[in-house]
Amino acid sequence: MSGMTAEMKKIKKAEQKEAKLRMKQISKENNKIIKKFEKEKKRKKVDPSEYQTTMENPDNIIEIDNLHTYFFTDMGTVKSVNGVSIEVPKGKTVALVGESGCGKSVTSLSVMKLVQGPTGQIVDGAIRYNRKGGAVDIVKTPISEMQHIRGNEIAMIFQEPMTSLNPIFTIGYQIDETIKLHRPDMKDEDIKKQTIEMLKLVGIARAEGIYDCYPHELSGGMRQRVMIAMSLSCDPQFIIADEPTTALDVTIQAQILDLLRDIKQKIDASILLITHDLGVVAEMADYVVVMYAGKIVEQGTAHEVFLNPKHPYTMGLIKSKPAVGKVVDRLYSIPGAVPNPVSMPNYCFFKDRCDKCLAKCNGDIPELRYISEDHKVACHLYDSKGGK
Amino acid sequence: MRQYIIRRLFISIFILLGVSAIIYGLLRTAPADYVSTITNGIPDATPEMKAKLTELYGLDKGIVEGYVDWLSSALKGDLGQSFIYNKPAQDVIKDKMWVSFWMALPSFILQLLIAIPLGIISATKQYSITDYTVTTIALIGISLPSFFFAAVLQRAFSMGLGWFPLQGMVTAREDYVGFAHIMDMAWHFVLPITVLTVLSIGGLMRYSRTNMLEVLNADYIRTARAKGLSEHKVIYKHAFRNTLIPIVTMVGGMIPGLFSGAMITEGIFSIEGLGYIGLKALRSGDIPFMMAFTMFLAILTLLGTLLSDILYAVVDPRVRLK
Numbered sequence: 001m002s003g004m005t006a007e008m009k010k011i012k013k014a015e016q017k018e019a020k021l022r023m024k025q026i027s028k029e030n031n032k033i034i035k036k037f038e039k040e041k042k043r044k045k046v047d048p049s050e051y052q053t054t055m056e057n058p059d060n061i062i063e064i065d066n067l068h069t070y071f072f073t074d075m076g077t078v079k080s081v082n083g084v085s086i087e088v089p090k091g092k093t094v095a096l097v098g099e100s101g102c103g104k105s106v107t108s109l110s111v112m113k114l115v116q117g118p119t120g121q122i123v124d125g126a127i128r129y130n131r132k133g134g135a136v137d138i139v140k141t142p143i144s145e146m147q148h149i150r151g152n153e154i155a156m157i158f159q160e161p162m163t164s165l166n167p168i169f170t171i172g173y174q175i176d177e178t179i180k181l182h183r184p185d186m187k188d189e190d191i192k193k194q195t196i197e198m199l200k201l202v203g204i205a206r207a208e209g210i211y212d213c214y215p216h217e218l219s220g221g222m223r224q225r226v227m228i229a230m231s232l233s234c235d236p237q238f239i240i241a242d243e244p245t246t247a248l249d250v251t252i253q254a255q256i257l258d259l260l261r262d263i264k265q266k267i268d269a270s271i272l273l274i275t276h277d278l279g280v281v282a283e284m285a286d287y288v289v290v291m292y293a294g295k296i297v298e299q300g301t302a303h304e305v306f307l308n309p310k311h312p313y314t315m316g317l318i319k320s321k322p323a324v325g326k327v328v329d330r331l332y333s334i335p336g337a338v339p340n341p342v343s344m345p346n347y348c349f350f351k352d353r354c355d356k357c358l359a360k361c362n363g364d365i366p367e368l369r370y371i372s373e374d375h376k377v378a379c380h381l382y383d384s385k386g387g388k
Numbered sequence: 389m390r391q392y393i394i395r396r397l398f399i400s401i402f403i404l405l406g407v408s409a410i411i412y413g414l415l416r417t418a419p420a421d422y423v424s425t426i427t428n429g430i431p432d433a434t435p436e437m438k439a440k441l442t443e444l445y446g447l448d449k450g451i452v453e454g455y456v457d458w459l460s461s462a463l464k465g466d467l468g469q470s471f472i473y474n475k476p477a478q479d480v481i482k483d484k485m486w487v488s489f490w491m492a493l494p495s496f497i498l499q500l501l502i503a504i505p506l507g508i509i510s511a512t513k514q515y516s517i518t519d520y521t522v523t524t525i526a527l528i529g530i531s532l533p534s535f536f537f538a539a540v541l542q543r544a545f546s547m548g549l550g551w552f553p554l555q556g557m558v559t560a561r562e563d564y565v566g567f568a569h570i571m572d573m574a575w576h577f578v579l580p581i582t583v584l585t586v587l588s589i590g591g592l593m594r595y596s597r598t599n600m601l602e603v604l605n606a607d608y609i610r611t612a613r614a615k616g617l618s619e620h621k622v623i624y625k626h627a628f629r630n631t632l633i634p635i636v637t638m639v640g641g642m643i644p645g646l647f648s649g650a651m652i653t654e655g656i657f658s659i660e661g662l663g664y665i666g667l668k669a670l671r672s673g674d675i676p677f678m679m680a681f682t683m684f685l686a687i688l689t690l691l692g693t694l695l696s697d698i699l700y701a702v703v704d705p706r707v708r709l710k
């Protein structure tokens with residue numbers, strides 16, 4: 001007995017040693033890769049020709065093309081965004097849906113180049129942004145140039161209004177700061193006027209009073225309004241709203257969504273709306289992109305995707321949405337869990353949770369294919385039908 | 389705010405009462421009182437003489453009675469005569485605390501100037517060579533015992549190179565006055581100040597680093613970046629101001645402690661500061677001085693915590709004292 005445990009201990013020890021060695025190797029390789037990317041990001045005085053590009057369709061504001069954003073952790077490489085392509089037409093709202101951890105937020109942070117470094121890096125792909133002075137590829141744009149784009153041309157609204165404002169500066173100061181940064185020749189009093197106007201625009205009644213308040217003195221809904229006011233303060237062309245209503249209660253959610261829609265009309269911006277709330281999508285979006293485990297599984301107009309979902313995952317998502325007036329014993333939930341992000345399978349990522357599997361599903365990962373003019377899906381079920 | 393301070397001071401009175409009772413009890417129950425210390429070396433001291441001395445120093449009374457006596461005169465502002473110095477205990481403290489203070493203040497300033505920037509730099513460059521170097525040096529500083537480091541410095545800079553005096557506060561038989569006197573003292577203080585600084589940098593540096601790291605991962609830092617602020621502004625304005633909140637409160641609380649003396653370092657360098665003579669008084673059972681000294685430390689500690697609470701409300705808009 002004791003001999004066996006000793007033997008087992010030995011094996012365990014050897015395993016631990018091996019795991020440790022592997023981890024060391026991984027972290028060594030990671031360091032090399034990370035260093036390369038960080039160096040490129042930090043470059044100064046980059047010739048604009050290096051990141052200039054042309055849009056595939058000049059009517060788009062953003063074209064995300066085959067984006068790969070990885071996290072190089074000690075446990076291995078996590079492919080958070082693994083070949084995602086999204087187009088956002090000018091003046092439209094595109095919703096990005098999927099469950100937590102599927103890569104929605106990382107996609108949006110990639111557009112801002114705000115992926116948490118040094119572990120997170122954009123490794124491949126292009127994000128073409130239709131800038132007024134000529135299109136640029138954000139992936140290649142150095143941080144120093146990105147600082148002119150962030151907050152000015154592309155703005156972002158985050159999902160945690162409670163913690164997204166700096167607790168030690170007043171609301172007014174924080175909005176002023178954004179305007180001052182991007183409009184350096186504006187006078188201080190004009191800046192203040194603009195800030196108060198922005199606060200009024202987002203439906204804050206006592207804008208002058210709120211101007212001197214600290215974030216902790218406001219409720220969550222108010223803070224999210226302030227965040228929206230801040231992100232809109234420089235008239236951005238493109239707004240990324242990363243689950244703007246998740247942290248808010250339902251009554252406030254509707255208000256915030258109405259607000260976003262109104263403002264979008266007013267300043268004629270495009271929105272990339274990230275959410276896992278299908279109700280929000282139905283209300284807001286022109287186009288829907290469904291993501292699963294770092295890949296797009298279905299993409300199309302909101303109308304098509306909602307009324308005619310093709311991918312089993314999308315169907316599951318829609319089925320698991322609670323509906324008023326429908327009597328159900330128990331809300332549907334998709335069985336199983338997302339595969340381990342470090343070692344993704346080499347067949348369809350959804351296969352293990354899918355109830356419509358074919359023999360083919362054990363083969364290659366399905367590609368995103370057109371099944372109709374404005375509807376794309378990545379599933380073997382539709383291999384025979386249509387196709388490009 | 390004012391109400392808060394008054395209330396805190398009021399509570400402090402009771403804390404001091406409790407502290408004084410406990411310390412008096414402990415000091416009196418300690419073996420070897422002052423009389424036995426001074427009669428130790430005199431072989432022909434008779435028991436009658438000892439009894440008389442004991443009575444003279446008021447050590448014949450019971451602990452409770454002695455404490456009540458001490459308390460009633462202390463409330464009148466008389467902390468008793470120090471046995472060793474034969475002077476009112478508060479006068480001894482008043483004299484010596486400035487020595488400790490002038491040694492602690494430069495070290496305190498150096499600490500802030502070195503530790504906080506190092507902490508910030510090593511947080512912004514987390515896991516880089518700079519970070520590892522700074523952290524290693526800081527850990528060495530924390531782990532070095534003061535007597536050992538002091539001995540190394542003495543060996544190298546005073547016995548070896550002869551740059552600084554071995555110990556003491558002034559050069560003997562020189563009788564400098566005015567500016568020359570100050571310079572002479574400063575020259576004597578270089579090594580002790582180095583010891584105090586090097587040993588305490590580590591703690592503050594680690595504290596700044598941890599706080600900065602925490603702040604840098606906060607959501608509002610991401611917001612600041614999303615606004616388009618430069619990395620420099622993000623770190624030195626948005627992050628640094630938030631990092632300062634815990635640092636200011638901690639450092640503010642340390643200020644009264646500057647008067648309390650550094651027992652070991654003062655002892656090694658024979659500097660007549662509060663710590664050094666406090667230790668001496670403890671060894672010989674100088675109860676009035678020890679009482680005054682420990683009360684002084686207790687007051688400083690209470691002031692320190694009060695000061696740090698007040699500073700918290702000053703630097704952090706979320707905190708309101710009631």
